Amino acid sequence: MTGLFSEVFLSALLFGAVTAAIPLLLAGLGEQMSEKAGVLNIGIEGMMLAGAYLGFVGAFYSGSLWFGFLTGAAGGVAVALIMALLCVRIGLNQIVIGIALTLGLEGLTALLHHFQFSRSYPRLPAADATVIPLLSDIPVIGPAFFKHHLIVYLAVALVFAMSYLYRRTQLGLNLQAAGDKPAALDVAGIDVIRTRTIAVLSTGALAGLGGAYLANVGAGLFIPFITNGAGFLGIVLAMLARGRPVWVLFGALLFGVCLSLTTAMQVAGINIPTDVIQMLPFLAVMIMLVLFGRRASLPAALGIPYERGAR
Amino acid sequence: MSIDTAPSATALDATSSAATRRDILHRLLMTLGPILAALVIAGCILLAVGVDPLAYYGYVLEKGLFSPLGIQQTLTRMAPLLFLAAGLIVAFRAGMWNLGGDGQFLLGAVTAAASAPVLVEIMPAWLALICSFLIAMVVAMVWSLVPALLRAYQGVNEIITTLMMTFLGTSFANVLVKLVFRDPGTTVPQTRTLPVEDRLPRLFDTTITSGLLLGLATIIIVHLVMTRTAFGLKLRIVGANPRAAVHAGLGVPGLTIAVFAISAGLAGLAGAVDIIGVQGNVRADWNPAYGLAVIPAVFLARMNGFAAIGFVFLLSMLSIGGESAARRLGVPNHFTLVLVSIVLIVLALAEYVDHRYNQSRKA
Structure with missing residues (x-):
């Protein structure tokens, strides 16, 4: 038992938690933006997969992780473009298109992987970490939180940037209005379709980036269905966070710890099926909802396509 | 429209x-x-x-539709999908997003797989099957109770809660298979296998499961209830405008719980029909994830039961044909x-x- 709670083990556990949390954080922040603008983005799982696949391909052939992140984000945007065209511009049902996109990207990325990589399963070299001086010398916490790839710190900084965006900028207000009362936004002379399109495309970029991180840094390779529900977790996080980016961060860390615990338990050789530990974060959230479940503050026009002049 | x-x-x-x-x-x-x-x-x-696309499609059509074995497999695959579609029709017409179908399906499947082999030893086979169907249904209903109560009395959005319950349910089903209902006689973690002669009878001389008939009957009954009865009208009013439903004097919380119970119960039956009719046992980590494909199909059918039958047929034909083509053509x-x-x-x-x-x- 002493080995289980040693310093090395704890910091490895927390390090893993952060690594597992970053894709969830990016997906959650992205989904939050869509939902604020009134688009329920169920296709986010597909966007993450596109990001994971293209991110891996980009990083693998160029040898640069940053180029991989770029292609990953571009992959997410490409899927988001379909979503924006079909669901925002011509107003098709968001749930049908979202699920269809997720299914399609699951299939497409697995298919491409089969023809491209299934014989060799190439891996990327381990990502080099940016060590933050001084802070990284703190025992346990230092190696866990301050020895990550640069993009991890950027993702956390993004949380605060998003808070600022929603609270202090015109675009943030427009996004909120597009989800709560699109007709009012339209009357104010702002294009609802454009505002929502911006939101959906940003979601695609963030989700794609999250997928690319998952493949390139988290796993070091691409395998079919690598996201394994991370996009759906992002939806849950965004809805639980009630529009506040900081809560997405907390939620992502909670899920990250549980995911990391699953791996740690296996390494430590503890004889519980991993499924038990996988249930923990969901159980925690359900208990929270039962105890404190108040009315969720979702945007009023969430999931309803905007059509000018419609009754 | x-x-x-x-x-x-x-x-x-x-x-x-x-x-x-x-x-x-x-x-x-x-x-x-x-x-x-x-x-x-x-x-x-x-x-x-x-x-070559033509070769691929030809093969899918042949294996999914025109070959005697293929069409039988396609019709057999339809049985669980029809139950799932019926459950979704009820929920969606009542305006409730039950996205937790996969968790309810798996729990229904696991309980049916656990109870059926035990029950056939102590009672006649037909009664045992009915009992395990009922148990599967009740377990899935209970599983949907938390989202139903939260939605009915606290207004908590059911998309989050059902999604989370489906993640929980998938893991929980695995825990049950690995720890509780594990067949001691096998090395791979799975439940005890229901003997073939005790499963749902096959239709005539074919391999088609009689679950297909149950599924067809269920979805048609659900369609008629939703479109032709007062209860169905009430549910549709709740779906169209919950506030107006309150003003019309409908007991919205009670109806909400009823919708979740029916929808989840049907998903549980889908799991049971797949296990008792076709699979015979549940292996650990088995999750066909039918729910995700059925949801858009039900939408495209405009929540119409008869149209849903057509889409479900198309879905199962594509999946059966695709599975054969995968083995043969390397796609x-x-x-x-x-x-x-x-x-x-x-x-x-x-x-x-x-x-x-x-x-x-x-x-």
Whole structure:
């Protein structure tokens, strides 16, 4: 038992938690933006997969992780473009298109992987970490939180940037209005379709980036269905966070710890099926909802396509 | 929408039979046209990865539809999907997003798999099967109780809660298989296997499960209840406008719980029918994830039970044919997902174009 709670083990556990949390954080922040603008983005799982696949391909052939992140984000945007065209511009049902996109990207990325990589399963070299001086010398916490790839710190900084965006900028207000009362936004002379399109495309970029991180840094390779529900977790996080980016961060860390615990338990050789530990974060959230479940503050026009002049 | 506009567009026709015939023809065209278009688009992807699309489609059709064994497998696959679709029709018509179908399905499957082999030893087989169906249904209903209560009395959005319950349910089903109901006689973690002679009888001399008939009956009954009875009308009012439903004096919380119970119960039955009719046991980590594919199909059927039967047939034909083609032509099974996704998107687009066309003709 002493080995289980040693310093090395704890910091490895927390390090893993952060690594597992970053894709969830990016997906959650992205989904939050869509939902604020009134688009329920169920296709986010597909966007993450596109990001994971293209991110891996980009990083693998160029040898640069940053180029991989770029292609990953571009992959997410490409899927988001379909979503924006079909669901925002011509107003098709968001749930049908979202699920269809997720299914399609699951299939497409697995298919491409089969023809491209299934014989060799190439891996990327381990990502080099940016060590933050001084802070990284703190025992346990230092190696866990301050020895990550640069993009991890950027993702956390993004949380605060998003808070600022929603609270202090015109675009943030427009996004909120597009989800709560699109007709009012339209009357104010702002294009609802454009505002929502911006939101959906940003979601695609963030989700794609999250997928690319998952493949390139988290796993070091691409395998079919690598996201394994991370996009759906992002939806849950965004809805639980009630529009506040900081809560997405907390939620992502909670899920990250549980995911990391699953791996740690296996390494430590503890004889519980991993499924038990996988249930923990969901159980925690359900208990929270039962105890404190108040009315969720979702945007009023969430999931309803905007059509000018419609009754 | 085409249901509303088609009669007025053809009202000038003297004979109504000609009108309905034209309506049916129109609907057939609007379904088959997009499917053909989707096949062409997906064919381009096949070409890109170096597979002859015509050979692939020919093989899928042969194995999923025209070969005697294939059509039997397709019809057998329809049974659980029909139950799932029936459950979703109830929930969606009542305006509730039960996205937790997979968790409810798996828990139903696991409880049916655990109870059926035990029950057949102590009672006649037919009674044992009925009992395990009921147990599976009740377990799935109980599983949906938390989201139902939270939605009914606290207004907590059911998309989050059902999604989380489905993640929980998938893991919980695995825990049950690995720790509680594990068959001690095998090395792979799985439940005890129900002997073939105790499973749901097969139809006539074929391999088609009689679960197909149960599924067809269920979805038609659900359709009639939702469209022809007072209870169905109440649910549809709740779905159309919950506030108006309160003012109309409907007990919305009670109806909400009823909707979740029916929807989840049917998903649990779907799991039971798949286990008792076809699989015989549940292996650890078994999750066919039918729910995700059935949801858009139910939408495209406009929550109409009869149309849903057609879409479910299409889905199972594609998946059975795709599985055979994967083994034979070396195209992984994942291609079926791509094909289904393109079919769904093109069908949705076609419906939009049709709606627009009708509107502009009316104006």
